[in-house]
Amino acid sequence: MAKTNNRWLYSTGMLASMITVATFSGFINFYYIDILKLSPILIGQAMLIYGIYNAINDPLLGQISDRYRSKHGTRVPFIKYGMIPFVIAFALLWLPQTTWFGGNQTALFAYFVVSILLFDGLYTLVFLNWTALYPELYRTEKERNEVSAIRQIFGIVGNIIGFATPPILAALMGWRAMGILFAVISLLALYLSIKYVKEEPIYEAKEGLPFGVALKETLRNKAFLIYVIAAFFLQFTFVFMQAVLPFYVKYVLKVGSLEQSLVLGTVFISALLFVFGWSKVSNKKGAKWTMLTCIVLFALSLIPYWFADSFLSGLIVAVLNGVGLAGLMILIDVMLADVIDVDQLKTGQRREGMYFGMNALIIRLGISIQGPLLGYILTKSGYVADAIEQSATAILGLKVALVVIPIIALILSFIVFSFYPLDKKAVVKIKEQLKKDVAS
Template identity: 30%
Template sequence: MTEKKTEKKLPLKPTLAYGLGNFSDYLSKYFFDFLIFTFYFTILRLNINWITILFIFWSIWNAINDPLIGILSDRTKSKWGRRKPYIVFSLPFLCLILVLLWTPPTGTELSTLIYFLVIVIAYDTFFTMYDINQLALFPEIFPDVETRKKGNLILQLFLVGALIFAFIAPSFFIPEYTNQTYQVNYVYAGIFMAIVVLIAGIVFIRFGLKERKEYSQDAHSAPKIFDALKYTMKSKSFMIYIVVNFALFYTAAMISSLTPLYGEYVLGIDRSLFISLLLASTFISQAFFLPLWSKTYEKLGSKKGAMIALGSWIVLLSPLFFISGFLWGLISFILIGMGLSGTSYFQKILLSEIVDFDELETGIRREGSFWGTKQFFIRLSTILQYASIGLVFNTVGWEIFDPLGTTTDTILGLRMLMFIFPAIVLGIAIIALIKYPITKELYEEKFKEIDDLHKKKKKNLERSLK
């Protein structure tokens, strides 16, 4: 009995340090998601069709790059482990690119377009190295239901902190997000963010980057790249999870990338700080709703909990189609945090369960393969996101940004992009989850087998080291 409790104890110091890894990861992602579209569309005035085409090229590269890095990570054999080499190598380059994103050449439109494509590809290559390997450590650091529940609660708080930081901090450097006068201020914001990401990343590497030695032995028997992709995509549970994750990232990216335009032209807000407060309020409220979703997971399990979270998100997004003014905007964005909180909470839990069941079937832990393949589909959500924006902006006459050319059609288009499009995708995810096979009862039944397998691997490792 005592042994069980010891196994389930959550070590605070490495958990907090790992949380800083999550913080640096999400800070770099959401700073990019929040402002990259606004910068190149409203500050540099690139045509929406060019932006859409370049984002599609970028997403195709990412669709190849992400699963490739994940599978290579699973197969890496080094004295530092499977994940650490990629994390340590990528961090300084990621920080450098967070600054270079906002320094396009002052020349022709062609040179700006080429720079945009090259720099976003470079960004995502190093971000992927950091992101996939950092997130793949989650099931290793939190190996059972109890530690995952507690650990995920703490990690979600770091996520909320990163999101608030990503949305609020730029407003102290950039007074108006769509005003060309403040182009250089984007660089100042990038420098500040790069420093914060670097510090948080170093603390994570020093104190929170822990790999289980018994898991690292799986690199010797990990499948080859194309076999790994084939096995991963054969998993029914994983393919259903992909639909849920697709909906999460499509909706979150749509909200974060369009809030600067929605806030200014639909709600009538002209100060960047107030627009940032809208998004920040969503993620502050997200933190308050975390205990609710933790209890939901405990009572109902991940499948039913995720379905409730997705449904609540649709309902809570609906006011964005009708409201106007800062006050109603603030109330709506606060309530949106409830749906986002639940969907974000359950996406990590769902994937950890899938990895556990896969290990039970194959004998190998392949977190990197699953995380990498997941990223492949996230990039498809990016294609759909910018295709949706391109379709609507072309329809309402906003191919090139014109701050004086806002019409009722433009406002309707922004409202549709913030509610109608996400609601359809979230609804499809709910329908997909009906067929998700890993119920609360099944996971509890199989957990002892999973735990026994981990103990067996540990014994084999100890025996081989004697």
């Protein structure tokens, strides 16, 4: 068990997570395809390698975290000693310049594969453990909704920095300097997030489950299986849209770097206005009901992207996106924390590491799929890297990628989440049973 008396400081870790993830998800394809001219097909192949790597890396690191014991705690040591290598790995992603490797696609491909695997492995090491602290620190539904809202405030700020500012910063200082700047900010945020976290020995005194047993128990948790399938479609929507939007804003809306940043940032600025509102709705109606409502609202808000053709129209659509997005961002971790509580009732163990590891695997699978899918769409639609103007078929391809594919994924997420068994009444019963177990 862990504790901290400062919810806001703990939540600063979300700033580091979202700055790095938003920059990676939103611009890694754009940087290597449109700027460095790496083939979209090779990008897709790299992402497949990335997905296979994560199939092993994420659950394994989760299990190691659950079983690790030291006088300094279970989760905090991984964060403390992993955060500096992590931010260095992030900066390395943006190091290559157009003159590197003499135009050799194979060499650039090799660098890309090694750098994304290094970045992702260290990201998992640090943020799997940071996220696993959340359900340990905050046990009641009210606490989790409130802290999740605070975390998402930092997350939204991180998304604004990582998703909206790169076009401007790259124009002013270059991609390399931008990567270093974001690395420094992320390191400071991580340091603050664990400064006052103290892990207690209550659960640390127990030996964790063996890997095979732990994996089996995780996959036998019905609530988790439903959650993770629905969350996959949701997370795929997020990462795919983040990858597509820089291309869409540049070539469909036809705006400069400042306007690109404003459109991309408006999505998250709008979401910031609705975070605490959705937190209150979730406290009253339950996470499941609120999640389903937000999926519908977010899906409907994507339709106008098909018709947007200017900076102003893109800005209006971005504002609409934020309404449903705010709720989705809050609830994804709240629902997983409830799933972990169910597991504790069954196994008598707190196994945040394994669950967040398996969840991280699903998120990375979404990234792995979006790479080949986006590469296929760009290639087949006739996209030309850094062209002044794209063809009509390339524009159509970008609209399909931003509207049709995400809406299909959201519909599938809604259908699966409708079977999620932990409605408000079920969650209340679980919390009551956990209190009895702790008291006994």
